[in-house]
Amino acid sequence: MGRKLLLEHINVPGINTLAVYREKGGYRAVEKALKTLTPDDVVEEVKKSGLRGRGGAGFPTGMKWSFLAKPEGVPRYLVCNGDESEPGTFKDRYLMTHIPHALIEGMIVSSYALGANTSYIYVRGEMMPQIRILERAIEEAKAAGWLGKNILGTGYDLELYVQPGGGAYICGEETALLESLEGKRGNPRIKPPFPAIAGLYGCPTVVNNVESIAAVVPIVNDGGDEYAKIGIGRSTGTKLISASGNLVKPGVYEIELGIPVEEFIYSDEYCGGIANGKRLKATVAGGSSVPILPANLTLKYANGEPRLMSYESLSEGGFATGTMLGSGGFIAFDEDQCIVRNTWNFSRFYHHESCGQCSPCREGTGWMEKILHKIEHGHGTMEDIDLLWDVQRKIEGNTICPLGDAAAWPVASAIRHFRDEFEWHVKEPMKSQSTNYGLANYANPIEKKPEEVKES
Amino acid sequence: MLKVEETQPVEFSSALLAKFDEIVKRYPEGKQKSALLPLLHLVQAEYGWTSVPAMDKVAEFLKIQPIEVYEVASFYTMYFLQPKGKYVLEVCRTGPCCLVGAEKIMNHIEQKLGVKEGEVTADGLFSWRGVECLAACGFGPVLQIGPEYTFYENLTEQSVDQLIDDLKNKDLRQ
Amino acid sequence: MSDLVKVTIDGITVEVEPGTTILNAARQIGGDIVPPAMCYYSKLKGSGGKCRTCIVKVSKGSEKDPRPMPKLVASCRTTVMDGMEVLNITSPEVLEARAGVVEILLINHPLDCPVCDQAGECDLQNLGYEHGLQKTRYEFERRTFDRIDIGDKIQLHMNRCILCYRCVFTADQITDKRVHGILNRGDHSEISTYIQAAVDNDFSGNVIDVCPVGALTDKTFRFKNRVWFTKPVDAHRNCSHEKCNGKVTLWYKGDDVLRVTARKDQFGEVEEFICNECRFDRKKTSDWTLEHPTHISDTSVISSNHYETFKPLPVIKENLALQEANQRELEKTFKI
Numbered sequence: 001m002g003r004k005l006l007l008e009h010i011n012v013p014g015i016n017t018l019a020v021y022r023e024k025g026g027y028r029a030v031e032k033a034l035k036t037l038t039p040d041d042v043v044e045e046v047k048k049s050g051l052r053g054r055g056g057a058g059f060p061t062g063m064k065w066s067f068l069a070k071p072e073g074v075p076r077y078l079v080c081n082g083d084e085s086e087p088g089t090f091k092d093r094y095l096m097t098h099i100p101h102a103l104i105e106g107m108i109v110s111s112y113a114l115g116a117n118t119s120y121i122y123v124r125g126e127m128m129p130q131i132r133i134l135e136r137a138i139e140e141a142k143a144a145g146w147l148g149k150n151i152l153g154t155g156y157d158l159e160l161y162v163q164p165g166g167g168a169y170i171c172g173e174e175t176a177l178l179e180s181l182e183g184k185r186g187n188p189r190i191k192p193p194f195p196a197i198a199g200l201y202g203c204p205t206v207v208n209n210v211e212s213i214a215a216v217v218p219i220v221n222d223g224g225d226e227y228a229k230i231g232i233g234r235s236t237g238t239k240l241i242s243a244s245g246n247l248v249k250p251g252v253y254e255i256e257l258g259i260p261v262e263e264f265i266y267s268d269e270y271c272g273g274i275a276n277g278k279r280l281k282a283t284v285a286g287g288s289s290v291p292i293l294p295a296n297l298t299l300k301y302a303n304g305e306p307r308l309m310s311y312e313s314l315s316e317g318g319f320a321t322g323t324m325l326g327s328g329g330f331i332a333f334d335e336d337q338c339i340v341r342n343t344w345n346f347s348r349f350y351h352h353e354s355c356g357q358c359s360p361c362r363e364g365t366g367w368m369e370k371i372l373h374k375i376e377h378g379h380g381t382m383e384d385i386d387l388l389w390d391v392q393r394k395i396e397g398n399t400i401c402p403l404g405d406a407a408a409w410p411v412a413s414a415i416r417h418f419r420d421e422f423e424w425h426v427k428e429p430m431k432s433q434s435t436n437y438g439l440a441n442y443a444n445p446i447e448k449k450p451e452e453v454k455e456s
Numbered sequence: 457m458l459k460v461e462e463t464q465p466v467e468f469s470s471a472l473l474a475k476f477d478e479i480v481k482r483y484p485e486g487k488q489k490s491a492l493l494p495l496l497h498l499v500q501a502e503y504g505w506t507s508v509p510a511m512d513k514v515a516e517f518l519k520i521q522p523i524e525v526y527e528v529a530s531f532y533t534m535y536f537l538q539p540k541g542k543y544v545l546e547v548c549r550t551g552p553c554c555l556v557g558a559e560k561i562m563n564h565i566e567q568k569l570g571v572k573e574g575e576v577t578a579d580g581l582f583s584w585r586g587v588e589c590l591a592a593c594g595f596g597p598v599l600q601i602g603p604e605y606t607f608y609e610n611l612t613e614q615s616v617d618q619l620i621d622d623l624k625n626k627d628l629r630q
Numbered sequence: 631m632s633d634l635v636k637v638t639i640d641g642i643t644v645e646v647e648p649g650t651t652i653l654n655a656a657r658q659i660g661g662d663i664v665p666p667a668m669c670y671y672s673k674l675k676g677s678g679g680k681c682r683t684c685i686v687k688v689s690k691g692s693e694k695d696p697r698p699m700p701k702l703v704a705s706c707r708t709t710v711m712d713g714m715e716v717l718n719i720t721s722p723e724v725l726e727a728r729a730g731v732v733e734i735l736l737i738n739h740p741l742d743c744p745v746c747d748q749a750g751e752c753d754l755q756n757l758g759y760e761h762g763l764q765k766t767r768y769e770f771e772r773r774t775f776d777r778i779d780i781g782d783k784i785q786l787h788m789n790r791c792i793l794c795y796r797c798v799f800t801a802d803q804i805t806d807k808r809v810h811g812i813l814n815r816g817d818h819s820e821i822s823t824y825i826q827a828a829v830d831n832d833f834s835g836n837v838i839d840v841c842p843v844g845a846l847t848d849k850t851f852r853f854k855n856r857v858w859f860t861k862p863v864d865a866h867r868n869c870s871h872e873k874c875n876g877k878v879t880l881w882y883k884g885d886d887v888l889r890v891t892a893r894k895d896q897f898g899e900v901e902e903f904i905c906n907e908c909r910f911d912r913k914k915t916s917d918w919t920l921e922h923p924t925h926i927s928d929t930s931v932i933s934s935n936h937y938e939t940f941k942p943l944p945v946i947k948e949n950l951a952l953q954e955a956n957q958r959e960l961e962k963t964f965k966i
Contacts, residue, residue, distance in 0.1 A: 190704070192709075351816065354816040356814075356815045356816040356817060358679070358682055359792065360730070362816060362817050362819070363817060365817075367737060367768065393730075397701045397702065398682055398702060400704075
């Protein structure tokens with residue numbers, strides 16, 4: 001069994017209450033940090049831990065914290081990003097539902113480290129039940145003296161509030177989230193300035209994912225060095241993986257970074273293999289935005305070595321043969337799933353969720369969706385596939401925020417790896433409406449071969 | 457161009473206004489606009505949708521221009537700018553849920569309720585619509601029903617039938 | 631001055647104040663290397679960054695940190711650093727990306743230039759000529775909206791809008807109360823008042839001048855004439871509005887003033903915003919003190935009939951056959 005730092009007590013009855021959470025060692029990190037560590041000490045521990053942002057970008061959390069500007073007399077803010085909307089990702093919902101105090105404890109310690117006296121947890125509006133859970137937990141914590149004025153007699157004050165979103169994927173982008181928190185449309189801001197300099201209300205702000213904040217608790221408890229011992233290379237610690245799609249046991253799993261992908265999919269400790277006795281065709285390893293990979297490249301690198309669940313290993317091979325860990329939204333496709341249909345579905349998602357602020361994303365996402373709809377429904381031509389490739393290239397890298405890239409990558413990777421399935425839709429328009437392309441050679445074992453050249 | 461429904465002017469109850477006051481306290485002085493999203497949720501929970509007179513009242517309360525409220529309410533998908541059924545079944549239609557049968561569930565709901573996406577049943581009880589990822593991919597297919605966004609997971613045609621019947625009965629009892 | 635920073639754009643070096651954007655540095659150099667800007671407007675705070683037509687490549691970040699920037703950047707919102715090197719028209723990558731943005735801006739834009747009042751002074755039309763494809767690759771139905779009047783003097787053709795947000799910033803910053811804004815999101819976004827409220831205040835007409843396309847047009851000029859058949863003349867009057875100094879351009883057809891606009895600088899930006907009375911209600915020559923014909927760039931179609939002298943190319947002067955072929959044009963030159 002892998003070590004569990006966040007979900008260790010997930011099955012303890014009543015762990016959502018302060019009493020049981022405390023019984024299981026909860027709020028030790030607050031006591032330790034506020035009474036024995038300076039804010040800078042906490043930042044230092046987080047730096048040492050090697051923790052990387054769990055929301056998707058994987059940027060080192062400690063480094064992000066150390067960028068925070070600290071001008072005299074200006075409040076600083078910590079905002080927790082609980083907008084979890086990336087298709088394939090549902091770990092934050094799970095954490096907030098079952099162990100809300102883990103997040104609150106993390107918020108207290110992190111706010112202390114950053115010198116914030118008011119912090120917000122921005123949760124997507126659709127998670128109203130989780131918002132209620134968090135609000136109740138905050139009340140409990142406040143009544144017990146873990147929040148409010150002069151916490152534990154240390155002189156540190158903190159107010160914590162939950163802010164609901166209104167239904168917009170884009171608010172997961174940190175500056176769009178801040179706009180939304182200011183009561184505006186969720187249009188990402190043009191950077192610079194970055195939130196660390198001018199964030200919420202123009203004040204220095206750190207925005208962190210729910211899981212990142214929760215991970216600060218074990219880091220403070222056990223020390224950053226201990227945390228860094230778990231995992232592999234620069235992928236330290238444990239990671240919550242949301243497993244969905246055609247798996248025997250979909251759900252949220254806490255893994256030590258660095259376990260083989262094959263073990264994650266097939267072992268009984270985790271997903272237990274592909275549902276209904278079918279074979280694996282493809283995976284999206286880190287949420288809908290990351291490149292889709294055929295089964296063979298999911299399990300192994302192009303050179304035949306096994307692929308691991310870590311930031312580096314999943315991106316091994318670049319976009320030619322690799323993908324990304326992203327937010328840890330692991331989606332498995334069985335042999336009867338249609339990649340074209342799924343690409344169209346994701347494309348529709350990004351089209352629907354584009355804020356509309358910058359031209360390439362506003363217009364390009366809709367264009368891609370329409371071309372994909374056409375191909376999926378048997379009206380496509382070979383030129384459409386090339387056009388689609390060209391349109392995604394025009395979006396990628398040319399937008400204000402990463403949503404443009406997130407919309408382009410799934411399309412690019414689907415064409416890169418599954419071009420023959422796209423062509424089959426063109427060549428067999430009737431057949432493609434009633435049957436699927438099947439597994440084809442997507443699971444063929446990889447033999448050692450030279451690096452593929454990236455398509456242009 | 458958005459269709460604007462004709463509605464009567466609204467007057468917020470003192471209970472609702474008390475909640476507004478409580479929420480505005482969360483933000484620094486002068487940043488009361490931050491309360492806009494939470495306030496609109498409260499308004500919609502109260503009236504079932506977000507009408508222009510209600511939005512104008514919210515603008516007045518927050519001391520902002522009405523257009524600032526319209527801009528926000530029309531940006532986010534959770535605010536209904538048109539009246540909907542009493543129960544709005546929002547089914548996730550994004551990738552992972554589709555891998556496990558969300559499209560079938562939506563077709564089934566359409567048939568069961570006898571109305572197209574976005575329409576209201578004759579008795580005013582139900583609407584349904586497909587929505588994008590609800591972050592419950594491992595428990596798909598899923599749907600939610602506001603205003604508290606109660607969640608229903610691992611849907612089957614039978615469980616959807618049961619749910620709709622239960623809601624009908626619940627309404628009869630009320 | 632020692633605190634100026636040095637930036638090189640397409641091989642041309644210029645020294646600018648710290649905090650200057652790449653675009654404004656390029657404007658100080660002038661000429662072809664100035665990136666096009668559809669949404670940025672120097673007089674409107676917060677504008678820019680959205681249309682992506684001004685993207686450039688930063689091949690050297692600064693003297694201190696010479697690493698190139700990983701992506702193309704919006705020149706209107708990127709500040710220059712000392713020693714920065716920027717490629718605009720010398721970078722095929724930039725030109726290709728810009729052509730991509732233009733193509734994307736045009737997929738839902740109606741090609742109704744023949745009946746659009748903006749034709750001839752439209753930034754998107756100019757961009758299309760420079761970077762556009764001959765044929766669209768977009769084969770789907772275009773997005774359409776109803777045409778609406780926002781106030782009795784301004785018409786909104788949402789179909790033509792590229793969502794630059796300039797009119798929203800104008801209403802926020804130039805007028806006392808904003809009643810229009812951006813509704814909906816993504817490619818359903820639209821400029822609207824939502825409820826049928828009129829955009830009505832003393833400075834509302836300026837949204838027409840800042841609009842880079844024909845989305846907001848002057849109803850008092852609607853279908854009156856093509857701009858290239860009109861003659862622009864700079865004029866002023868003693869305007870009683872405290873915020874308006876009455877400096878305008880009058881657009882003549884014969885003896886009639888067909889429309890009044892604010893004066894625009896060489897980058898197409900309004901020099902000073904004008905009030906609605908000057909714009910809509912003062913259309914007699916006697917209302918104004920005329921100054922001189924407006925200078926119009928010789929690359930603009932508006933100048934094609936007018937003030938810039940036709941200069942025969944040197945090759946025509948030396949070639950009899952060409953002189954004959956260009957006889958009429960040459961005669962015109964002599965007349966002027």
